[in-house]
Amino acid sequence: MLVYILRRLLMTLSVMLAAVTFTFAIFFLGPNDPAGNLCTRNCTPARIAEIEKSMGLDKPVPQQYAEYMKGLATGRTITSGGFEKKCDAPCLGWSWVQDRPVKDMVFQALPVTLSIVVGGTVVYTIFGLLFGVVAARNRGNWLDRTIVGITQFVPSVPYYILALLFYLYFMVLNPILPRAQYTSPFENPWSWFVGLIGVWMIYGLIQATSYVRYVRASMIDNLSGDFVRTARSKGLSERKVLISHALRAAMAPFMTLVGLNIAADLSGAVFTERIFNLKGMGDLAIRSFDQQDLQVISGVVLVGALFVSIGNLVVDLLYGVVDPRVKLS
Structure with a gap:
């Protein structure tokens, strides 16, 4: 019975890891422009670059994924509007529309x-x-x-x-x-x-x-x-x-x-x-x-x-x- 429970727990954890990876890939590596979607009117290239930097999109993909996983486990610091804001674990991201933790x-x-x-x-x-x-x-x-x-x-x-x-x-x-x-x-x-x-x-x-x-x-x-x-x-x-x-x-x-x-x-x-x-x-x-x-x-x-x-x-x-x-x- 204990072995069965442990096996099921490990399988559930593996499914969750796959779900996290899949979610990250779809929303942040897919054919979309998160920064451009947030700034749709009167947005200069400089403003879009600023949003991308705040969201960490200017970093290499492995580093983005590592910070995403770290946020889920221990939390992370979000830079928004020139201010650093604490996103406690599990950090699911930051809503740039409402300026609050997801x-x-x-x-x-x-x-x-x-x-x-x-x-x-x-x-x-x-x-x-x-x-x-x-x-x-x-x-x-x-x-x-x-x-x-x-x-x-x-x-x-x-x-x-x-x-x-x-x-x-x-x-x-x-x-x-x-x-x-x-x-x-x-x-x-x-x-x-x-x-x-x-x-x-x-x-x-x-x-x-x-x-x-x-x-x-x-x-x-x-x-x-x-x-x-x-x-x-x-x-x-x-x-x-x-x-x-x-x-x-x-x-x-x-x-x-x-x-x-x-x-x-x-x-x-x-x-x-x-x-x-x-x-x-x-x-x-x-x-x-x-x-x-x-x-x-x-x-x-x-x-x-x-x-x-x-x-x-x-x-x-x-x-x-x-x-x-x-x-x-």
Whole structure:
């Protein structure tokens, strides 16, 4: 078990190193002009050269990469407008548009996005498993056909349209649910819950439709397995057979799917944040894109890659817990 954990940790670290290198190459070595993008009007060559020097773009590429990596580990000193400013570790860069560390901007927006994704994941996990099991248990009857029909219809409508309609009819015209707002759970947990419950419901229920049919198919396959027939022959109740054997066996592939979709959940939060006016990482990335602030965009991409890697690591470590057939070694 310990060897498996160490191997997974090393693999996660290698993925993160690759993500850092890839992010640096795309945003700072690609076919773009960071200094020219920041200075688009009435910019003299001297002013562009000054910006390039402040961003370190006048140095050799290996030296730029070394300073970039050093900033992530120990921090670095940024020269902006003739003044030296401290960028503490992990230094994700400096926003030349807002003249502040990228880390402060990203870490201010990160809790909002994590709250949306984590809360939505809890909702679609619960409803995806629940309706998937119900459909499999009632295979072929009207309840099964109704559930499968809904899961086929809902994804055919773009998510942003459903979210806009939900926001309009349930939060504006008929305020059944409170307007979405973010409050830190460490300051006021109840306000945090109430402010995001509507967002979690629409986001989680729509996402659950993608998992119901997967769980249903997996449950149907497991219910016809030898280990389920053996459990029934031992006289176990149908409920215990369904939950402790068939569902537990179906959890491992379900968790794999959830882990793979973490990146999609993070990117999908862009629409949610825009529609419900939540200042998360997606909203920050869109605003930074409009302002040509590549430092902030690269910081968002890097932090997003970090959480995708961590999410996949957690899923891998949970395999042995949910499925006894999996041996972590």
